[in-house]
Amino acid sequence: MYPQSLQVLIERFRQLPGVGEKTAERYALSVVDMSQEDAEQIVQAIMDVKKKLTYCRTCGNLTEQEECEICADPQRDHKQIFVVQSAKDVLAMEKTGEYHGVYHVLNGLISASKGIMPEDLTIDALVKRGKDASEIILATNTTMDGETTAMYLDKLLTEQCPNVLITRIAHGLPFGGMLDYADEMTLAHALSDRRTMGSKE
């Protein structure tokens, strides 16, 4: 058995997502081998994140201010709202450079199996700000929970924000994807969401 303090650190590392016994052991032993300074920097970084980071009061994105950079940017189209599951998705979308509206981060998905209900998410805030929007784009992942959440939001927003266009991001083949590798659901979506090409569009 490892010394007590090492054993405790292994258990703590196991709380990180997807980390098993062997990986936690490797991480803990790497901390042992680390310089005192490097270890202190990790500790400081964890404490800083807990102290400084908060959720944007408008969209729920992660920020160190009251409002995130995107919501505070007057250049962006504040009437177009892109609804995602988590802050990670905001970053992924921002990397494309293709979107110039604002976001709304649900901080989760409705999930019967995990016991996550609509009231656990930032849906109230979305309905409230959604009333002034021109378009709300539902961009939850195409998983079971993502689809459920999108359907729930579509119904709710159509009722509550009747003058707003509610859209869903397109489903289909990933770029570079091959037909024979795609699953049936993806192919079915790619077919039903097909569009005319080029000059005919």
Added chain:
Amino acid sequence: MYPQSLQVLIERFRQLPGVGEKTAERYALSVVDMSQEDAEQIVQAIMDVKKKLTYCRTCGNLTEQEECEICADPQRDHKQIFVVQSAKDVLAMEKTGEYHGVYHVLNGLISASKGIMPEDLTIDALVKRGKDASEIILATNTTMDGETTAMYLDKLLTEQCPNVLITRIAHGLPFGGMLDYADEMTLAHALSDRRTMGSKE
């Protein structure tokens, strides 16, 4: 781009062995979602490891005392020394319950490519305590560096501790291993280290 404090934590997590950009991002975001208490426990565990853990003055194993539990145990055979690369190997061997001697942890392997020389390891201490031993078992991994280190130690210990039996752990097929999946080196070792079976032994 993520807020500064989150970006810093992602970079810190990347210092853990085998952690890439995506994994570091997932870990950092899980810290954001963690309760304040859970985050503080990780921080405390890291600080405890850096403060309390040290290397056993006799064998180089990890311990919170001056001497590790194994070296301090009068029941063990202190004349049989099992030489390994790291503290992790001690734990792996202890789990077998088959070994009742003591250990010597080199804290690394001789490696030309990484610039690790014999003087960077605990070899001096091994030679010193080895003089009183009856057997020294070289159990470095069967990698290139592990083999190099074993060969170096064999030569050195044969000279410096002439009355001590120097042995190397057996190489061969892993338990449950299949011939057609084994690499050539393993098969060659398994053949040359073959032994007579049962009553003929």
